Amino acid sequence: MPSNTPIIGFKTLAVATTLTLATSSQGLFTTASKVGGKYLYNFSTVPFLSELAKLIVSGTLLYQAHSKDPKGTIITLDWKNARLYPIPSLIYLVHNNVQFMTLKYVDPSTYQILGNLKIVTTGILFRIFLHRKLNKLQWWALVLLMVGATISQVSGCGNSTFSAPTQGYVLGLVSACLSAMAGVYTEFLMKKNDDSLYWQNCQLYSFGVLFNAIALSVDDANKGFVNGFWFHTIFNGYSVLTWCVVLNLAFTGLLVSWIQKFADTIVKVYSTSMAMLVTMLISAWLFGMQPNIQLLLGIVTASASLNLYYMNPLDLFPERQIAKEPSVKLDVESMKDNKNADD
């Protein structure tokens, strides 16, 4: 794995763009699935069905790949390996609890703003645990992506100083670290061996289905089964738009999985941060409003960040200087050769 691959390949770019569009559709589908501002269905069933859909798709693809090319489709059947797959789900479980605790101290909009810290914490954990070196430019790019996302979110009036208790900020930071950890850990898992992506997905999503089913059951038990068992009423209130939410979420998950195996977590961070801005832009347009200046500034900053992160440092020298150095020229070629995804 080259430690410095600033140039992103075409395939990665296509998947990342699709992820941005799918992620930004998610918020719009979710809003559209409400009737009279309310969900007529049990929203907690959405992640369960989405995990199930991903499992079915990955299982089918694994079966096809294995039928076509049994030797090329690597499947490690090993408990030592499989036991790592529930960990991302467990991290999210802890994360959700920390989120719940954080919201006791800070309001939801402050929580959303603190959530942007995960952009920088992802960079830090990416550096520490995956040993991926980022250059000075890339660190600044991550800081700017965080700033860009934040600018677009603080457009409202009122509470824009730091007035919550310190615990709130500390918990917000912990939450951002856990969120980053889940991404970085999944990348580690997907890249640790040459197993087929479909097989890795099957393991990941089996645990996803299991954990979501447990969560739904625990929820029912806490309520004393007043609404019966979730499995019997799972499709209550589902409309075509609810299915769009489920399938779009599943599609998004599969794209993220591909990106973490063949590209990296930073690509995912850029795709989802850009999606947030695209959603805000589409929302403004849907409601017939002009996007406000904060959103435009956020978009400019995020675009600057994206350009800086994937900037080839060799482009920063005057042309003649490169021409003088054939050895540096060779380096350009080796840097362009992103072995991860695009061969």
Place this chain on the structure above:
Amino acid sequence: MPSNTPIIGFKTLAVATTLTLATSSQGLFTTASKVGGKYLYNFSTVPFLSELAKLIVSGTLLYQAHSKDPKGTIITLDWKNARLYPIPSLIYLVHNNVQFMTLKYVDPSTYQILGNLKIVTTGILFRIFLHRKLNKLQWWALVLLMVGATISQVSGCGNSTFSAPTQGYVLGLVSACLSAMAGVYTEFLMKKNDDSLYWQNCQLYSFGVLFNAIALSVDDANKGFVNGFWFHTIFNGYSVLTWCVVLNLAFTGLLVSWIQKFADTIVKVYSTSMAMLVTMLISAWLFGMQPNIQLLLGIVTASASLNLYYMNPLDLFPERQIAKEPSVKLDVESMKDNKNADD
């Protein structure tokens, strides 16, 4: 003049920092010079006296330099050369009129925001008229400086979409171009020959004194001399703080002049933009308020911009790569050697 000198020297850095501090003091002195929220003196006399102070200082320094080293103190006595010196004052005159026209279409806070366009227009005119090449990183840095300045200014509620008539924005852009043109032209003037800075200043400030005197007289004539002739009442209402305003403005002007001769207009742009942020930070502190999140985001963005603009592209390569290339290493040395100001 090297076309790519990303590393700023110590002397330039010291002068630029002093300029930032002096510029940010200016707003504070000006506010402090009010009594009960009002100016008891005629504010239009401030630029006149400041130009006069700069002329006296420059004249004295020129005399001293010439006495010490008559041959080393180059003084071009030539009408062809001298006639270029009123041009900056003339550009400012046109600029002030355009500003007045713009404010018919846009409100003052929108005008202030549009004023940030001068950061990017300075880059463009710097490239076109002074043939100074900026790399991709430096262009993004200028865009980010503009964004950073703007973020900190849109912290208020209300009018933050683009709702003014188009003429307002076009005039705002013209105003930003004129403002940039004045800076770039002055740099051209200061660098076009090896004349003593003091002598160049004497010519520049003589026209400054003249134009300000004319403006004050025209103003008096328009009012039918109801308050008498300005020269007779020039010090009316002056306090120690008013003198601080005058002398600080003069000091600022002298620093800008030094920067335009020995560094460049972009250094000036960074110093004054940073000063705006420092002023806001000090104001918040003086009024016992917490700086709002927009100001902090603006400061982070502007700091990122500053770091990116003056980043050495060679720092972006892994160390071992530089070690392999002794010829590139030599280039580092030549790039560090900023011949403009620091030898």
